Structure formats: C-alpha cells, structure tokens
Amino acid sequence: MTTLLGWRACLMGLLLCMTLPALADDERWVVLGGDIAETVAALGAVDRLVGRDDTSLYPEAVASLPTVGYLRRLSAESVLSLKPDRILASDDAGPAETLEQLEAAGVTVEVIDNPDRLASIPDKVRSVAETLGLEAQGRELVESLRDELDALATLPERPSLRAMFILSHGGMTPMVAGRHTAAQEMLETLGVVNAFAAMEGYKPVGAEALARQSPEVVLISRRGLEALGGEEALWAMPGLDMTPAGRDERLLVVDDQGLLGFGPRTPALLLDLRERLDALLMEDDSALVEREVPPWT
Numbered sequence: 001m002t003t004l005l006g007w008r009a010c011l012m013g014l015l016l017c018m019t020l021p022a023l024a025d026d027e028r029w030v031v032l033g034g035d036i037a038e039t040v041a042a043l044g045a046v047d048r049l050v051g052r053d054d055t056s057l058y059p060e061a062v063a064s065l066p067t068v069g070y071l072r073r074l075s076a077e078s079v080l081s082l083k084p085d086r087i088l089a090s091d092d093a094g095p096a097e098t099l100e101q102l103e104a105a106g107v108t109v110e111v112i113d114n115p116d117r118l119a120s121i122p123d124k125v126r127s128v129a130e131t132l133g134l135e136a137q138g139r140e141l142v143e144s145l146r147d148e149l150d151a152l153a154t155l156p157e158r159p160s161l162r163a164m165f166i167l168s169h170g171g172m173t174p175m176v177a178g179r180h181t182a183a184q185e186m187l188e189t190l191g192v193v194n195a196f197a198a199m200e201g202y203k204p205v206g207a208e209a210l211a212r213q214s215p216e217v218v219l220i221s222r223r224g225l226e227a228l229g230g231e232e233a234l235w236a237m238p239g240l241d242m243t244p245a246g247r248d249e250r251l252l253v254v255d256d257q258g259l260l261g262f263g264p265r266t267p268a269l270l271l272d273l274r275e276r277l278d279a280l281l282m283e284d285d286s287a288l289v290e291r292e293v294p295p296w297t
Contacts, residue, residue: 033090035263039128042264051082076101090114116182148267157191164215168224175202182260207239216244221256
C-alpha cells in the first residue's frame with residue numbers, strides 16, 4: 001500500500017510539473033521598462049505580453065503592443081484595462097502607489113532590480129528568466145553575452161579623449177550628462193573621459209561651461225537630434241562652436257535605449273560604438289595629415 005501511495009504521489013507530482021508551464025504560458029503579462037522588455041524578447045517570450053510602457057520600443061513585436069503610459073507616471077486604470085495577471089517591471093516603474101493599487105486589485109507585480117551598470121546585465125537576465133520560468137534560456141542568453149562583455153573589459157582606453165552626451169527630448173531644454181548617470185557608465189566603458197564628470201546627473205550647461213570643458217566628441221540619440229532640429233541646430237547651440245567637437249563637427253548618433261538601458265543589446269551596441277568612434281578619429285587624423293603635407297611633396 002505504501003509503495004502504491006508513493007507511486008501515486010510521484011505521478012501526481014509529475015503531472016503537476018507538466019501542467020505548470022502551460023498555465024504560465026496562458027497568463028497575461030504587462031512589461032514596464034525598455035530593458036526588461038528587450039530581455040523578455042531575447043528570451044523568446046514576447047507572446048506572453050499583452051502590453052508595455054512608452055519606453056518599451058524594441059523589438060517591433062514589443063513596440064506594436066498597446067501601451068499603458070510612461071514608465072514613471074503610470075495609472076492603475078490604464079494598466080488594469082489590459083486585464084493582466086502579472087506585471088514585470090523595472091524598479092524605475094512608478095509611482096509606488098500605482099504598483100500598490102495593482103497588487104490590491106489582485107495583479108502580481110514582479111520588480112526587477114535595474115542598476116545603470118554594465119556588470120548588472122547578467123543578473124538582470126537571470127532575474128527576468130527566473131520570473132518567467134525560463135531559467136535554461138536565461139543561462140544560454142548570459143553565456144551568449146559573455147564574449148561581448150569580455151571584449152568590452154579589454155578595450156584600450158583613450159584617456160585623453162573628452163566626450164559629452166546630450167540628453168534631449170521634445171519640449172525640454174537639452175541637458176548634458178554628468179557623473180552618476182547611465183551615460184557616464186557608457187562613456188567609461190568606451191574608455192573615454194566624460195568632459196562633464198565634475199557635475200552630478202543631467203543638467204543644462206551654458207556656453208562658458210562648454211568652452212571650458214572642451215569636449216572633442218558629441219554623442220546624442222537619434223530622437224534627441226531630431227528634437228533639437230537636426231545637426232545644423234545642434235552645432236548652433238551657444239558655445240558648442242568654441243569646442244573641438246563643434247569646430248570639427250565630431251558627432252556620434254546613438255541608440256539611447258539600447259545603450260543606456262543596459263539590456264541584452266547593450267554590450268554589442270557598445271562594441272559597435274567604439275568601432276565608430278575609432279573610425280571617426282582615424283578619419284580626422286588622416287584629414288589632418290593631408291592638410292599638413294606641403295603641396296610640393
């Protein structure tokens with residue numbers, strides 16, 4: 001009898017394990033945070049999602065989902081309109097009162113730690129994978145990122161190169177990235193100096209500060225450049241023409257979500273950006289050499 005009961009218990013346990021993934025796959029998830037959404041997509045679980053926030057724009061399968069609003073200014077009504085079972089959220093999501101209202105309404109809210117550091121990406125991937133019950137896929141994704149992370153760790157530094165990142169969106173005053181920002185981490189990983197590392201966070205800067213800090217390269221997102229009105233408007237910013245970057249019009253347009261979100265795309269995008277930076281400087285060096293060659297040689 002004991003043996004029979006033991007076999008029955010084993011059989012019931014096996015059947016339960018077989019049915020749990022199917023039940024999980026039927027759950028309706030809303031993702032909050034572009035890096036979290038990219039991780040879900042990289043794990044092959046976009047089909048579980050029924051909604052996203054405004055920062056979740058990649059890949060297209062995510063961007064095509066209904067949006068519940070801006071990540072930091074969510075309303076419970078907007079999220080609940082999609083009838084989710086679970087919320088998978090960056091710790092940037094808020095306000096806290098909205099998340100509490102969602103939990104009170106019976107929605108499970110899973111919050112993923114989201115530090116602005118390159119080294120945090122594997123842990124973030126593992127956390128998202130465990131929450132989705134996709135541990136094996138998470139291990140594979142972390143392993144696929146390892147070579148890129150190792151390559152970034154061995155990039156030769158350019159300690160004499162001063163760069164600046166401009167944050168710009170429609171209707172806002174352009175701001176420059178200082179220390180304790182995702183852009184600072186990006187510039188450090190690239191092996192260059194943040195020309196405005198002496199200041200904290202993102203702040204508007206005037207002509208005198210630009211001339212004094214003398215950045216040699218400007219980085220800005222595609223959306224940011226469009227918000228400014230294009231390259232001509234960028235170089236017309238007061239004081240930028242007094243910098244090496246402005247005089248030589250050294251500009252790198254970047255994917256801000258991919259680079260500053262520290263999701264699974266970030267390592268590859270950083271490696272690509274470093275290649276573009278080196279190519280830009282090489283072009284300028286070649287042009288300088290050509291100008292210096294006497295016409296009679």
